Amino acid sequence: MTTPPDVFDPKLDLEMVRTVDVPPQLMWKAWTTPKHLLPWFCPKPWTTVDCEIDLRPGGIFRTVMRSPEGQDYPNLGCYLDIVENKRLIWTDMLGPGYRPARGGPLGDGECGMMTAILTFEPEGKGTRYVARALHRTEADRKTHEDMGFEQGWGTCLDQLVAYIKKEM
């Protein structure tokens, strides 16, 4: 299993690190199975109303988020790297089959916003969870930060952990 180069740069990128008391196997399942992803993937009162996952490099990762007002926001992405229970990488720069995509809220629909890198490491009976978002520029990092990366991803993680404990 090859590891991609680590290019994390705090000027360009965002990172959230948390240790949670659910195991990597369940975190993985909740991230990679549509029925287990829908309940926690958006900070409430937003909801995730659709999800399509083709879990292979080049496969689609598509979600549709719905605002409290009923407006739908589709997100199209492509998986890049999949190491079961350990590492999941996807990007909205590409769509399925690695086709260049018009994705993300930046760039006026002309291209995507980020590559997401999740790592799950066992820590006792729980998981050390690292979520990174890689961006093109400092401006994109700032925009994503101002959109509420830390709080948004943190709230989703809390929802994820609560869902796993209750339902899985």
Place this chain on the structure above:
Amino acid sequence: MTTPPDVFDPKLDLEMVRTVDVPPQLMWKAWTTPKHLLPWFCPKPWTTVDCEIDLRPGGIFRTVMRSPEGQDYPNLGCYLDIVENKRLIWTDMLGPGYRPARGGPLGDGECGMMTAILTFEPEGKGTRYVARALHRTEADRKTHEDMGFEQGWGTCLDQLVAYIKKEM
């Protein structure tokens, strides 16, 4: 070895198919080793003056082309899929480590232009070579076509075959 979904669409994408009388192993070596790539990668009288290859998913594929007038044109890309002697996929939508990139001649430097998919299949003592370029839109396909995809990639292939026969 997983295969990515095949999304080829003649409205969006370009394809060149040729059978050549050099084996896949040498085609592969000439595509993945900087010293063997430099001599044939640009249609003469353009030259390729630099090349960096980190042959793993997420690794860099960088080249610098020089015009006859001495102007340099850097190209930054990222490998996505590597199956030795068989399939090579990269994109200029991403840079090393899968970071979103400003790449390619389209999009005013805001994002990349294409994903390239090469396949090498043994045919007798030679190779059936298929080069595909996937684009975001019909307009991007048209631009790439007008830039001379068919002739450019065809000329490079002739140069590649001649180089292999003479030097490898």
